[in-house]
Amino acid sequence: MYQIYPRSFHDSNGDGIGDLNGIRQQLGYLSWLGIDALWLSPIFPSPMRDFGYDVANYVEIDPVFGTLRDFDDLISEAHDLGIRVLLDWIPNHTSSDHSWFVDARSSRESERRDWYVWRDAKPDGSLPNNWIRAWSDESVWTWDHETEQYYLHCFLPSQPDLNWENVEVRTALHETLRFWLDRGVDGFRMDVVHLIGKELDADDPEELRALSHTPLNDVAVTHEYLREIRAVIDDYPGDRVSVGEVYLFDPERVSAYYGHQDELHLCFNFSSLFTGWRAEAWLALILRTESAMSAAQAWPTWVMSNHDNARVATRLGGDQARVRAALVLLLTLRGTPFLYAGEELGLQDALIDPDQAVDPGGRDGCRAPLPWTTGSDHGWPVEPWLPFAADAAARSVEAQQSDECSTLRFAKRLLELRHQSVALRRGELLAAHTQGDLLVFERVVDAQRTRVVVNFSKDNLAFNVVDGAIVLSSALDAQPGVIRAGEALVIALARA
Numbered sequence: 399m400y401q402i403y404p405r406s407f408h409d410s411n412g413d414g415i416g417d418l419n420g421i422r423q424q425l426g427y428l429s430w431l432g433i434d435a436l437w438l439s440p441i442f443p444s445p446m447r448d449f450g451y452d453v454a455n456y457v458e459i460d461p462v463f464g465t466l467r468d469f470d471d472l473i474s475e476a477h478d479l480g481i482r483v484l485l486d487w488i489p490n491h492t493s494s495d496h497s498w499f500v501d502a503r504s505s506r507e508s509e510r511r512d513w514y515v516w517r518d519a520k521p522d523g524s525l526p527n528n529w530i531r532a533w534s535d536e537s538v539w540t541w542d543h544e545t546e547q548y549y550l551h552c553f554l555p556s557q558p559d560l561n562w563e564n565v566e567v568r569t570a571l572h573e574t575l576r577f578w579l580d581r582g583v584d585g586f587r588m589d590v591v592h593l594i595g596k597e598l599d600a601d602d603p604e605e606l607r608a609l610s611h612t613p614l615n616d617v618a619v620t621h622e623y624l625r626e627i628r629a630v631i632d633d634y635p636g637d638r639v640s641v642g643e644v645y646l647f648d649p650e651r652v653s654a655y656y657g658h659q660d661e662l663h664l665c666f667n668f669s670s671l672f673t674g675w676r677a678e679a680w681l682a683l684i685l686r687t688e689s690a691m692s693a694a695q696a697w698p699t700w701v702m703s704n705h706d707n708a709r710v711a712t713r714l715g716g717d718q719a720r721v722r723a724a725l726v727l728l729l730t731l732r733g734t735p736f737l738y739a740g741e742e743l744g745l746q747d748a749l750i751d752p753d754q755a756v757d758p759g760g761r762d763g764c765r766a767p768l769p770w771t772t773g774s775d776h777g778w779p780v781e782p783w784l785p786f787a788a789d790a791a792a793r794s795v796e797a798q799q800s801d802e803c804s805t806l807r808f809a810k811r812l813l814e815l816r817h818q819s820v821a822l823r824r825g826e827l828l829a830a831h832t833q834g835d836l837l838v839f840e841r842v843v844d845a846q847r848t849r850v851v852v853n854f855s856k857d858n859l860a861f862n863v864v865d866g867a868i869v870l871s872s873a874l875d876a877q878p879g880v881i882r883a884g885e886a887l888v889i890a891l892a893r894a
Contacts, residue, residue: 503542585640827839858881870888
């Protein structure tokens with residue numbers, strides 16, 4: 399799956415903001431690259447205080463991105479190319495501009511008052527609980543002067559949390575899923591979906607409050623709500639899929655959100671974003687993930703970059719050898735890989751001056767526009783909404799498509815190998831271990847065996863292949879008897 403942040407992908411109408419027709423214009427590129435499915439970050443109407451994650455209408459397209467007709471055309475053309483399309487669905491909260499919340503805060507007697515979470519102060523005048531909202535050290539509770547109660551928002555005060563205990567809320571949100579499924583959407587990435595069930599009377603431990611409440615929320619009733627969501631999706635043919643942003647950092651806890659194949663189809667495993675670049679750390683993560691997912695009979699996911707975190711190329715200091723090795727990890731581990739737009743280019747974050755910053759969470763750098771050409775405009779008709787990364791010309795699609803030694807061309811070859819190999823797509827993961835700074839694992843299905851070796855060292859190391867043949871090197875040309883610094887090898891082993 400390939401994540402597109404629409405504002406930053408491609409601008410078709412010259413307003414400096416990427417849009418649906420811009421994505422359509424680049425479907426040929428995505429097909430050439432070898433992408434199976436697209437996940438589009440939010441495209442619903444929004445005041446854009448959190449750039450679409452504050453939804454003002456779940457069943458329309460924000461005009462900045464286009465129209466419903468544009469969306470239908472995108473779905474049709476993507477499907478013609480064999481590419482599926484997933485939407486970002488935000489079930490935990492809406493914008494304060496959403497008609498539901500405008501109605502709810504108009505009066506305590508509003509029919510939609512209970513669609514959101516309202517509380518009085520405690521008898522001693524203190525806040526309803528001690529939770530801290532995301533991107534801040536401030537409370538999740540904001541006082542509404544008109545109706546004299548607090549309302550809950552785990553994110554910005556302009557993103558009030560929905561009350562999933564209310565069956566009318568659940569029914570309304572299920573209908574928004576059906577609206578898009580009826581239009582041919584292949585599934586949904588579900589934003590912070592583990593937050594929809596809450597225990598409001600439970601304070602967070604003081605020593606963990608700096609994390610905000612989001613990664614601490616893990617409540618049993620959420621699983622009931624997820625089974626209802628799954629039932630809606632399962633009503634539709636064609637293997638529609640749900641992907642949960644379960645923002646917990648423990649694979650065992652994450653695995654519970656798959657249920658018994660009756661909750662989420664896939665859950666993000668975010669630990670890889672914070673593991674660093676050491677063979678032992680990656681081995682520990684792989685073994686822990688494999689143990690948790692196998693016990694739950696669940697299928698893992700892997701992610702190296704996304705719209706909320708520094709790009710892997712930035713985290714690796716721009717070292718393209720290591721960037722290519724990270725791509726090998728992403729695309730050969732057991733599970734579904736999520737490739738963030740620009741990751742195939744080895745693109746780094748942009749450096750954003752304070753006067754250019756627009757995101758409330760400080761995530762502008764990883765959301766910089768994609769460079770399509772080597773020219774100063776990088777294929778954008780006007781100056782885009784955020785600056786380009788400093789290495790935009792060298793890392794552009796145009797520069798790399800014509801260079802057989804580029805990170806982009808390597809990513810394409812790696813994706814081709816993955817598509818050709820049943821072992822890499824569906825095989826079990828076996829024999830994972832380290833040899834000093836080398837990480838080694840095998841993917842096995844039936845008689846097909848593939849070994850992956852990644853050198854996490856800054857040094858060239860002695861290494862001989864004695865029981866197979868190298869089919870891909872991230873250094874592009876494998877050398878006998880050595881694995882170079884930052885190199886990853888994919889080795890086809892003799893059949894069992």
